[in-house]
Every structure is written in C-alpha cells, then in structure tokens.
Amino acid sequence: MDGKIEVASYIPADSFFGSPYIDSDVWRESPLPHRHVHGGFQDTDTRFTFYFPTEDSYDGRLFHPLEGAHAGHEDAFGGPMGDVIGGLVLISRLGGYMVESNSGHIGDDIDPRGGDDPTLYGHRASVETARFSKHVAAQVYGAPPHHAYVWGGSGGGRRSPLCLEYGTGVYDGALPFMGGGEIAEHGVSTLMKGAQVMAFASMFNVQRLLRRQAAGVIDATRPGGSGDPYAGLTTHQREELANLYQLGYPRGDEFMIFSPMGQIWLWSSIADRLATEDAEYFEAFWTKPGYVGHDAPDAVAEDLxxxxxxxxxxxxxxxxxxxxxxxxxxxxxxxxxxxxxxxxxxxxxxxxxxxxxxxxxxxxxxxxxxxxxxxxxxxxxxxxxxxxxxxxxxxxxxxxxxxxxxxxxxxxDNRRFLAFCYYYRHHLMAEPAFDFLRPDGRPIYPQNRVPTMSPLMGVAYSGQYEGKLLWVHHTHDASLWPPQGLVYEAAVRAVRGPEAAAERFRLRWTENAEHIPPAYLPSAPDRATSTWLIDYLPVIEQSLLDLVAWVEQGVEPAGSRYEFRDGRVVLPASAAERGGIQPVVVATVDGGERADVAAGTAVTLRVDAEVPPGAGTIVAVEWDLDGSGAFADPADVVGTPTAVSLTRTVSYPTPGTRFATARVWSHRDGDRDAVHRRIPNVASVRIVVT
Structure with a gap:
C-alpha cells in the first residue's frame, strides 16, 4: 500500500473534467487504519476522498456512499455522517474501500463552469470520481476492484440510481434508501420537478395551523388512541390535515409533524429560486381571488x-x-x-x-x-x-x-413562507397523489407552473440501467414519504415489464423507521422516540450484503409485498406474506391494544413475533414498560425459533398513562451475540392507570 500514486496516465472519460490531482496522501489510524487520499479534477469544483483499509480487510470491492441533501462535501462519511450511517468501519466490514465525492460542487453552491447542469451534480461527478478511484486502487492493492456499488439515503438515495443508470461499466449495483423523484426518458438533461416540494408545503402548513392542537392529533393515532386526529379542529384545520394524508404523509408518525427536523432545509435551499421563477404566485397569493392570502387572510394574519x-x-x-x-x-x-x-x-x-x-x-x-x-x-x-x-x-x-x-x-419577514404553506394547492403534478385536488381532471384552485428543483438534485429517473438495484424505503419517513418509495419500481416496470424488472429490481420496506435514527430525534414528554421508531442502519447493512450476494453470486434478495391505497402503504400482517427481512411484531395488553385499570391491578402483556422466510431467527426480545426507552426488561429467548409468543404480567402502582413496548431483534445467522445486522422492529400498547 506504499508508494506515490501515479495520476498522469489517467484520462477522464467525461471531457468536462480536467486531469485528476492528489493534494493529500496520508496514513490515518482512525476510525481504523487506512490510506487517506484527497484530491480533485482540474478546472472543476469536483473534489474526492478515497479511504483504503489494509489489505487484510479488503475483499476487492468499491463502495461509494452518496451524501444526503444537496451533497457538496467529500468528507461527510469520514466525519459526523459516518457515525450515523456506518462510514468507513461499515465499508471495511463489507470488504471494500470507500469513495466519496462532493458531487461536483462545494457546499450548496454550483460549479462556476458547470453552471446549472443537473447531470454534473446528479451523476457525472460521482461516476468520474468512482472511475478514477479504480485507477488508484489498482496501485494501492495491485488490481482494481472486481465489483463496485453506489448507495446512499435521502439526497444520496435520490442520486444513487442516477449513478447506476449513467455509470454503466463503473458500478454493478446500487442501494438507494429514502429516495424519490420524477420519471422521464433516459438521457434527459433538464432540471427535474419534485413532488416533495409540494408535499413539504402541506406539512409545513399543518405544523403551523395545528401547533396548539398537536397533542390531540398525536395521541389519537398512538396505540389505544381514539383514531380520530380531526377531533376538535376547525374546518380549515381539518381540510389541511386531510390533504396532508392524501399526499401520503405516514400515519402513525404525527409526532414528527410537530417536531420539525431537516425538512425545513428544503425550503431554505429553494426559497430564492422559487421567488425568482414563480414570483407571480407569491404576489397572487396575497392579491388575487382563489388564494388563501386574499380570500381568507385570517388563516395567516396572526402568524405574520x-x-x-x-x-x-x-x-x-x-x-x-x-x-x-x-x-x-x-x-x-x-x-x-x-x-x-x-x-x-x-x-x-x-x-x-x-x-x-x-x-x-x-x-x-x-x-x-x-x-x-x-x-x-x-x-x-x-x-x-x-x-x-x-x-x-x-x-x-x-x-x-x-x-x-x-x-x-x-x-x-415570513410572508413568502406563509404563501409557500399553500403552494401544493396551486402547483399540481401529474402524479396520482394529486388527483384529489383535481376531481374529473379539473383543478380546484388556480394553477401556476410547477417549478424545477435545484440542479444539485440531478435529473429525473428513467428506470433504465444495467446491474442490480435494491431499493429500501421506510413506512414512517416524514421527509421522504412512503409514496416516493413506489416511483422507481413503476419506472423499472415501464421500461422492462414486470417479469424482467424482477431480475434487476427489488423494493424492500422497513416498518417503523424514520428519516434518521431515533437517537437523533427528539422524544415526546411521555414517551421516548425509540419506543415507536427503530434504528434502520442494521437493515441497510444487511441489504448491502444482500446486494453484493445478488450481484456476485446470483442470490436473489427478498423484496416486500404491499398495497397502496388512500395515499398510504399497507404491509401484510403475516411475515410469510409480507416478506422482506424485518421481523413482524404484534403487542397486546389483556388481549387488546389498550387496558384501563386501577392502580396496582395486574395486566398481561403479550408479544407475537415472526421473521419472514430466509430472514434468520429471533435472537432477542426486550420490553420497555414505562415509555422511557430503556428496554430494561429482556425476555428469555434461545435464538433459534423463527417465531415466538411471549407473555408477562405487570402492574403499575400509581395513576398515569404508560406505553409498554416490545422490541424484537432478528439475525440472518441466528447469532444472539452479534453486534451488527441485528434487525429490529417494535410494537406498543397503552395502559391507562386510574
């Protein structure tokens, strides 16, 4: 692994990029011993970092994680993001070296020479970086990698399919998770349009309008709740919440509506662009009939x-x-x-x-x-x-x-943002999720031209690629909602047909997972976030291994079966029918999802859990009895069954509402002591003690 890296003989395949250069080549011991190489391409803003672990942990693979949001950093997975999603330590476990690029731009700015070309930021900079890394890897390890994989979540999930579509001969497989976007013909070079812009506008409006009623909305959709999140709302509030659900917001994750995290970044990244491209809308909202700012100013007046x-x-x-x-x-x-x-x-x-x-x-x-x-x-x-x-x-x-x-x-000044809160009404896209706003094909509200996304988001998908693609999407993602997980599957089927699509594409659902792990999310005052959401990183690591096995050995990965109705994804109740790799978990208290009892009265908790075929065995079951998220009450599990049914009796000495949660772990190899690839799921019940 020693010796100066030669770059002069490398000729970029993409003529936009100048000759590569390396400005740092050092040995680092953290987070594990590796050769750390940094550089870029002349006459561009494209920068890269290559991480080469020692040969004893290298099995000949290239892994290229793509940063979320707009990207713009070539050291994200070597920094804080690596701690969240695994970084180099994860890549080393998979037998690879790690490639990062800044996707062709520095921060949230564009390359001055590349301008607004979305192909540069969506895939070309990443593809050229990965191609050059093989030239370097051949010198470091004595041979180039035999297979290469691109993967990422959120914005990285948005762009990783593009890298596979347009990186033929560079990548063999892709694993996007929490991605989405529109569909167009292969080879498109125009700016894309994004339904998530309109969806987020609806969510921001519900955050604003229902912030004082948030507790009732959240409680209604928790286990043992009333099931009626509309109770006590005004007509306008009901309309906006219903519209949010119709657009696909995940039911059961209402707490995250009122605990905004990174979603607002999208507004900060496009607000200036919208104000320029769509200035007519931001004026019309306040001045013309058909818009809330003109017709019902009281809906926004107190928030101005x-x-x-x-x-x-x-x-x-x-x-x-x-x-x-x-x-x-x-x-x-x-x-x-x-x-x-x-x-x-x-x-x-x-x-x-x-x-x-x-x-x-x-x-x-x-x-x-x-x-x-x-x-x-x-x-x-x-x-x-x-x-x-x-x-x-x-x-x-x-x-x-x-x-x-x-x-x-x-x-x-928030006048522009308040107008954006109703943006979804006046910018309908062709996707079926918007049909409820155009009965009989006619829009209810005045329409404006749908704006384009930032060029940093890349181009539309085509669904046309060589290699294999395993798409992972979450049922409770408040940033990239479940309907976005269906877009790419439809594109691949349109290109290849259902049977041929199955040879190259799988969709895998993760139940009870948010956009980021619960450790980075706020908790409710009475209930830790980890009691209804899981850390999905083990699912991603197992899925990367499954992608490798699919590409290199022809072992087909398990996909998930689902139905899509009323703007929501519904997973089958049984593990055998659902498929995928995650255990299916059901919890009850005295036979239901809620028990109302006197203080000191014993109740019986039960958990039934089963893993899908081929997903291993259940290796651990643990209870959190008070909503703290401690999960301090483990059950006795031998680690060999594919299904378990366990009961326990508990009583609470003082009045109050408690949520008892069962967390179940499975492992592909049935290893009870495994630290990695332990796949979790959770289920909760409500006990009201009087």
Whole structure:
C-alpha cells in the first residue's frame, strides 16, 4: 500500500473534467487504519476522498456512499455522517474501500463552469470520481476492484440510481434508501420537478395551523388512541390535515409533524429560486381571488412576521453543543443539527434577536441590512425563543452568520413562507397523489407552473440501467414519504415489464423507521422516540450484503409485498406474506391494544413475533414498560425459533398513562451475540392507570 500514486496516465472519460490531482496522501489510524487520499479534477469544483483499509480487510470491492441533501462535501462519511450511517468501519466490514465525492460542487453552491447542469451534480461527478478511484486502487492493492456499488439515503438515495443508470461499466449495483423523484426518458438533461416540494408545503402548513392542537392529533393515532386526529379542529384545520394524508404523509408518525427536523432545509435551499421563477404566485397569493392570502387572510394574519431588529448574539455550532444556556429541551433540535454539520463547530449557525413578537418564526426570511454581511439572505431552519438558526444557498450556505456582528440590522419577514404553506394547492403534478385536488381532471384552485428543483438534485429517473438495484424505503419517513418509495419500481416496470424488472429490481420496506435514527430525534414528554421508531442502519447493512450476494453470486434478495391505497402503504400482517427481512411484531395488553385499570391491578402483556422466510431467527426480545426507552426488561429467548409468543404480567402502582413496548431483534445467522445486522422492529400498547 506504499508508494506515490501515479495520476498522469489517467484520462477522464467525461471531457468536462480536467486531469485528476492528489493534494493529500496520508496514513490515518482512525476510525481504523487506512490510506487517506484527497484530491480533485482540474478546472472543476469536483473534489474526492478515497479511504483504503489494509489489505487484510479488503475483499476487492468499491463502495461509494452518496451524501444526503444537496451533497457538496467529500468528507461527510469520514466525519459526523459516518457515525450515523456506518462510514468507513461499515465499508471495511463489507470488504471494500470507500469513495466519496462532493458531487461536483462545494457546499450548496454550483460549479462556476458547470453552471446549472443537473447531470454534473446528479451523476457525472460521482461516476468520474468512482472511475478514477479504480485507477488508484489498482496501485494501492495491485488490481482494481472486481465489483463496485453506489448507495446512499435521502439526497444520496435520490442520486444513487442516477449513478447506476449513467455509470454503466463503473458500478454493478446500487442501494438507494429514502429516495424519490420524477420519471422521464433516459438521457434527459433538464432540471427535474419534485413532488416533495409540494408535499413539504402541506406539512409545513399543518405544523403551523395545528401547533396548539398537536397533542390531540398525536395521541389519537398512538396505540389505544381514539383514531380520530380531526377531533376538535376547525374546518380549515381539518381540510389541511386531510390533504396532508392524501399526499401520503405516514400515519402513525404525527409526532414528527410537530417536531420539525431537516425538512425545513428544503425550503431554505429553494426559497430564492422559487421567488425568482414563480414570483407571480407569491404576489397572487396575497392579491388575487382563489388564494388563501386574499380570500381568507385570517388563516395567516396572526402568524405574520415583518420586523426589522438587530442581532444581539451570534452563536456557533460548538456553542450550541457546549454552552449550558442551550442545554434545555427546547434547544434539542438545534443541537442535533449542530452535531451533524459537516462545516465544523466554529461556523456561526444561529443568532439571537429581540422584539420579534408572536409571529411564526420557522421558514422566515432573514436578510442582513447592515455590517459586513449586508445583503445576505438566509431562512430560519429552527428556533427556540429569540434564538434562530438559519441556512441558505450558495455563499449563504457556506457562510451562514459568519462576519455578522452584534448590533447588525436584520429584517425578519415570513410572508413568502406563509404563501409557500399553500403552494401544493396551486402547483399540481401529474402524479396520482394529486388527483384529489383535481376531481374529473379539473383543478380546484388556480394553477401556476410547477417549478424545477435545484440542479444539485440531478435529473429525473428513467428506470433504465444495467446491474442490480435494491431499493429500501421506510413506512414512517416524514421527509421522504412512503409514496416516493413506489416511483422507481413503476419506472423499472415501464421500461422492462414486470417479469424482467424482477431480475434487476427489488423494493424492500422497513416498518417503523424514520428519516434518521431515533437517537437523533427528539422524544415526546411521555414517551421516548425509540419506543415507536427503530434504528434502520442494521437493515441497510444487511441489504448491502444482500446486494453484493445478488450481484456476485446470483442470490436473489427478498423484496416486500404491499398495497397502496388512500395515499398510504399497507404491509401484510403475516411475515410469510409480507416478506422482506424485518421481523413482524404484534403487542397486546389483556388481549387488546389498550387496558384501563386501577392502580396496582395486574395486566398481561403479550408479544407475537415472526421473521419472514430466509430472514434468520429471533435472537432477542426486550420490553420497555414505562415509555422511557430503556428496554430494561429482556425476555428469555434461545435464538433459534423463527417465531415466538411471549407473555408477562405487570402492574403499575400509581395513576398515569404508560406505553409498554416490545422490541424484537432478528439475525440472518441466528447469532444472539452479534453486534451488527441485528434487525429490529417494535410494537406498543397503552395502559391507562386510574
């Protein structure tokens, strides 16, 4: 693995890219011993990092994880993101070396020479990077990798199928998870349109309109709840919540509607673009019939925010994580965002201001009116009281509040965001999810031209590729909703037909999984997030191994069966019928999902769990009896059965509502002591003690 890497003989296959260069080639011991190579391509903004583990852990594979959101960093999986999704340690377990690229751009800005070309950022920069890495790997290991795989979640899930579609001869397989997008002919080079823009607008509106009724909506859809999330809502609130469900928001994950995490990033990344491309809409919303801002101004009046004030403090990501002033629960979401930032702890990501009043802060535009950062436009990504975190595009994304000083004047204005909250009504896409807003093919509301996405999201899918693609999607993802998991399957079937599609494509559902693992999500006051959501990383690792076996040995992976109706994905109740790799878990209390008992009265908890055929055995069952998420009550499981039925008796000495949760783990090899690839699922019941 020693010796200087030769790059002069490499000729890029894509003529856009200049000659490759390496500006750093060092040995690193963390997170495991590896040769760390960094460089880029001349005359471009494309940068890359290659991670080459020692030969004793290398089995000849290339793994190329793609960063989420818009990408723009070539060290995400070697940094905080690696801790979330596995990083180099995961890749080493899979017998590979790791490739990262910044997808052709730095931060949220575009390559000045590449301009708005979505093919560059969607796939071409990644494909050329992976191709060059093989040239380097041949020198490091004595031969190029025999197989190559591209994978990623969220924005990485959006782009990894594009890399397979347009990287013939470079990649052999892809594993996107939590992806989505529109479909077009192969070879398209135009900017894509994204239904998630409209879907998020609906969700942001429900966040805003129902924030004071959130507790009732959430409780209604929990186990043992009323089942009626509309109870106590006004007509307008009911309409907006119903529309959100019709667009595909996952039932049972209502808590995340009112605990916004990264979804608001999409608004900050496209707000300037929408204001330019769709200026007519943002004017019409307030001035023309058919739009809420004109017809029903009371629906937005109390939330209006239009204030000019001054900055009283500038706060870095490191200060959010370390200053005791920000240790309270109201700052939890801001701390999570700070912990995952690739830019490091010294970047000023938030400010404190005074005198904002009661207006709605999330999504508000923040424009600096004085000081060194005068003219910079950002958008509120999160807030707690008078503390506002923010993001933007291009320079604003890279700098945030750098060069902002105490006393600088700032304009806080949310009129554009309030108009965006109703955007979905007036920008209908051709997808069936929007049909309820156009009965008999006629739109209910005035229509505007559907805008294009940022070029950093790449182009539309075609479903046309060589190799194998295993798509993983989650049932409770509040960022890329279940209907987005169906788009690519339809594209592949349209290109190849159902039978031929099965030779190259599988869809695998993960039940009770969100966009990020529960450790990074806020918890409800009475119930830890880990009692209804799971960490999906073991599913991804097992699925990557299954993809490798499919490509290299012809072992077909298990897909999942499902139905799609009323805007939702419904999985079969039995493991044998459902398929996939995750155990199916059902919990009851005294035979139902709810028990109302007096203090000290014993109740019987039961869990029935079964793994799908070929998915291994159940290796652990554990109970959390009080909603704390501790799971401190393990059951005795021998590790060999494919199905278990277990009961236990419990009583609660004091009044209150408790959620008891069973968490079940399976493992492909039946290894009770395994640390990795332990596949979880959960089920809960409600006990009301009086």
């Amino acid at each position: 925010l239009d204030v000019t004030t001054t900055v009283s403090r500038v706060v870095t990501g490191g200060e959010l994580l370390s200053d005791p002033a920000y240790a309270g629960p109201e700052f939890a979401g801001l701390r999570v965002m700070a912990s995952l930032m690739s830019a490091g702890p010294d970047l000023p990501m938030a400010i404190e201001v005074e005198g904002l009043g009661d207006g709605y802060r999330l999504g508000a535009g923040l424009k600096l009116l004085s000081g060194k950062a005068k003219g910079r436009q950002l958008y509120c990504m999160g807030h707690a009281g008078e503390l506002l975190s923010a993001d933007g595009v291009a320079e604003a994304n890279l700098l945030r509040f750098r060069d902002v000083e105490v006393g600088d004047e700032i304009h806080v």
